[in-house]
Amino acid sequence: MAVVILSPTVYADDEAATTDKTNRNDKLETIFVTATPLSTDPDSMSTIADSVDRHQILQQGGSTLADALSNSPGVTGTGFASGASRPVIRGFDAQRVRVLEDGISSFDVSDVGPDHGVPVDPLSARRIEIVRGAATLRYGSQAIGGVVNAINDRVPESLPDQPISGEATASYGDNANMRDGSLLLDARAGQFAFHADGFARNADDYDIPSGTMSNSFFQGDGYSLGSSYFFGDDSRIGAGGVHYDAKYGIPGEDTYIDMKQTKGMMKSTFGINAGVFQKLDVEGGYGDYEHSEIDPATGIAASTFKINEWDVRAEGVLAAFGPFSGAAVGVQAQQKNFSALGEGADYLLPTTTKSEAMFVFGETPLGELTRLQMGARVERGTVDGTPASGEATSRDFTPVSASIGLLYAQTKQVLWGLTLSSAARAPAQTELFAHGPHDGPGTFETGDPTLDVERANSLEASLRLRHDTWRLDASLWGARFDNYVFGRLTGRTCDDEGNCIVGDTLDLKELIYTQVGAEFWGAEAKSTVAMLTNEHGTLNAEMLADYVRAKTTDGDNLPRIPPYHVGAGVSWIAQHIDTGVFAKYTGEQSDVAFAETPTSGFVSVDAHLGWSPNRTSRPGLEVALVGHNLTDSTQRNAIALNKDEVVLPGRDIRLTVSGSF
Numbered sequence: 062m063a064v065v066i067l068s069p070t071v072y073a074d075d076e077a078a079t080t081d082k083t084n085r086n087d088k089l090e091t092i093f094v095t096a097t098p099l100s101t102d103p104d105s106m107s108t109i110a111d112s113v114d115r116h117q118i119l120q121q122g123g124s125t126l127a128d129a130l131s132n133s134p135g136v137t138g139t140g141f142a143s144g145a146s147r148p149v150i151r152g153f154d155a156q157r158v159r160v161l162e163d164g165i166s167s168f169d170v171s172d173v174g175p176d177h178g179v180p181v182d183p184l185s186a187r188r189i190e191i192v193r194g195a196a197t198l199r200y201g202s203q204a205i206g207g208v209v210n211a212i213n214d215r216v217p218e219s220l221p222d223q224p225i226s227g228e229a230t231a232s233y234g235d236n237a238n239m240r241d242g243s244l245l246l247d248a249r250a251g252q253f254a255f256h257a258d259g260f261a262r263n264a265d266d267y268d269i270p271s272g273t274m275s276n277s278f279f280q281g282d283g284y285s286l287g288s289s290y291f292f293g294d295d296s297r298i299g300a301g302g303v304h305y306d307a308k309y310g311i312p313g314e315d316t317y318i319d320m321k322q323t324k325g326m327m328k329s330t331f332g333i334n335a336g337v338f339q340k341l342d343v344e345g346g347y348g349d350y351e352h353s354e355i356d357p358a359t360g361i362a363a364s365t366f367k368i369n370e371w372d373v374r375a376e377g378v379l380a381a382f383g384p385f386s387g388a389a390v391g392v393q394a395q396q397k398n399f400s401a402l403g404e405g406a407d408y409l410l411p412t413t414t415k416s417e418a419m420f421v422f423g424e425t426p427l428g429e430l431t432r433l434q435m436g437a438r439v440e441r442g443t444v445d446g447t448p449a450s451g452e453a454t455s456r457d458f459t460p461v462s463a464s465i466g467l468l469y470a471q472t473k474q475v476l477w478g479l480t481l482s483s484a485a486r487a488p489a490q491t492e493l494f495a496h497g498p499h500d501g502p503g504t505f506e507t508g509d510p511t512l513d514v515e516r517a518n519s520l521e522a523s524l525r526l527r528h529d530t531w532r533l534d535a536s537l538w539g540a541r542f543d544n545y546v547f548g549r550l551t552g553r554t555c556d557d558e559g560n561c562i563v564g565d566t567l568d569l570k571e572l573i574y575t576q577v578g579a580e581f582w583g584a585e586a587k588s589t590v591a592m593l594t595n596e597h598g599t600l601n602a603e604m605l606a607d608y609v610r611a612k613t614t615d616g617d618n619l620p621r622i623p624p625y626h627v628g629a630g631v632s633w634i635a636q637h638i639d640t641g642v643f644a645k646y647t648g649e650q651s652d653v654a655f656a657e658t659p660t661s662g663f664v665s666v667d668a669h670l671g672w673s674p675n676r677t678s679r680p681g682l683e684v685a686l687v688g689h690n691l692t693d694s695t696q697r698n699a700i701a702l703n704k705d706e707v708v709l710p711g712r713d714i715r716l717t718v719s720g721s722f
Contacts, residue, residue, distance in 0.1 A: 099387040107466025107478035108194030109523050109534050118183045129183040134585035134607040137623040140698035143279040144309030145178040147171045152609045152622045153206025156489040161210040166372040168348025173491050176501030180305040180322040184243040184260040186211040195436030195464035202460040202486040216299040216328040217254035217289040221247045228721045236713035237267035252291045259284035269708040270695050276310035295332035313706035316354045324348035337382040345373030364405030370397040388423035407497040412446035412490040434466040442487045446494035448510040460485035478523035488512040492546050492574045498557045502702045505555035505569040516543045530591035537584045545579035548572045550656035578614035598635030620654035621700040639671035650699035660699040666691045680722040687715045
């Protein structure tokens with residue numbers, strides 16, 4: 062579904078967010094991101110970074126990160142269930158998109174199957190970033206398609222200005238009798254900063270134009286507590302704990318998923334200030350995750366998936382030296398232990414994935430107008446598992462990736478970017494070792510333990526136009542893959558024992574992981590214009606578009622590629638009123654792979670009306686009425702494996718109340 066984007070500005074903290082409300086009827090400001098350790102200005106990067114702020118997250122109201130990002134050009138979601146819609150960037154999903162929380166792994170099995178959710182709820186996020194290009198090399202070869210980073214400051218990175226501050230929200234949506242609420246708190250005691258948050262969300266089966274989508278409910282809650290101690294010059298040590306619970310149905314199936322996760326995070330910075338060595342950042346975490354796929358008739362878990370995972374990264378930030386204006390050098394180590402119980406063991410036996418890596422990111426000016434950015438990563442990984450042969454197998458991989466970008470500031474208002482990269486990715490556990498029925502997506506999957514390293518050579522050009530009252534971000538990109546790995550539907554169906562026949566008589570679709578040469582290309586654009594500004598407020602217009610095409614080098618369509626999108630809307634922002642309407646067209650997808658069905662295009666119309674007695678200071682209060690899919694159109698997600706059985710939600714009217722103090 063589309064969301065009305067009413068704030069073109071994204072800020073890095075609560076103080077800036079207050080400024081956002083103050084200046085929302087003034088001029089368009091620059092967003093801030095954490096994509097690189099060298100700058101928070103996305104216009105200093107050769108590739109375009111995007112993000113959504115707290116205001117947009119609350120306005121969207123969905124239970125997944127993909128819901129919150131649905132109006133970011135080039136970003137869609139797997140859309141499998143209300144609790145399981147993983148972000149898809151430019152047609153890349155699962156093992157090619159890394160999902161992070163405050164720069165640390167989300168520690169889940171959402172890359173194993175589309176019915177598995179990401180245990181990060183948008184209600185806990187202050188903003189969500191989408192990162193592409195050289196900066197993704199900081200996070201691992203599984204980020205070959207991009208990074209989605211939920212920023213929530215659960216381990217505080219700065220001392221709050223006030224002894225205590227916070228935000229409380231509550232919403233009700235009529236479509237699925239949806240109720241949710243959240244509370245975010247920040248406090249300071251001397252040199253200690255504290256953060257706590259909690260949320261709860263409950264939704265029944267949602268309505269569709271023709272009735273109700275059975276088994277589409279969602280229930281979730283979570284909480285966290287973290288603290289940091291600040292000392293010396295730009296130094297801090299911090300840690301936090303997070304717990305997440307969710308239950309959600311799988312539309313088109315009889316089962317539901319019961320998920321829980323507990324994890325710890327640590328984030329520390331040590332100001333070195335010795336020569337060019339400015340500081341050392343050390344961060345990481347450990348996650349204990351499990352979910353069970355339960356038959357509601359018996360209450361018995363048919364399958365249970367578990368992982369224990371840790372991820373640690375240390376990064377040194379360097380000041381200007383030699384030809385470089387700044388650089389970062391780091392190391393990273395990860396380990397994931399996966400196991401499945403019950404029927405899940407028929408799909409994938411226990412696996413262990415380990416990796417160690419070194420990476421570097423730097424930039425150097427080429428005259429007054431041009432900046433060169435470079436990144437490289439060398440990774441050593443091992444994946445241990447058992448394929449269909451039943452023989453324990455260990456595979457070693459050494460993906461080597463590099464990227465170089467050129468940023469040319471023709472003027473302060475016109476910036477050109479060009480990025481060339483060669484990124485490598487090791488095959489993941491499922492692609493190597495899957496060997497049986499996966500009931501959630503309804504597939505019988507077979508991995509290939511002989512798969513090689515996947516490599517993508519890509520070129521991207523970007524254009525950014527900046528003005529006090531308008532801005533444009535546009536990019537044109539292409540990528541050529543060697544040994545592209547994907548799950549290919551064969552057109553046959555199978556039973557649980559792997560007996561397969563041609564046709565759709567049996568319950569499970571046969572899916573085999575294979576490698577081919579592949580080509581991707583596409584374009585994205587987004588523009589915001591302040592058409593009218595006077596003492597009463599500002600009238601903004603916004604437009605967006607994206608397109609992606611993907612084929613094998615033999616000319617066959619690749620599966621589960623999103624269709625194009627075109628959207629436009631207007632908003633009026635005044636001292637007390639914030640209102641707007643946005644229409645987004647999702648094109649038909651007829652360029653489908655073998656054994657896939659086409660999907661029709663549809664229009665989604667969203668609108669919102671917000672009122673606040675005082676937008677310019679804390680404490681603050683805002684009441685908003687938000688409508689999604691107001692025309693109640695029938696919508697299907699072209700990239701969902703269950704798109705033939707599942708229709709997306711129909712009209713939804715939501716009332717949201719938020720207050721800050």
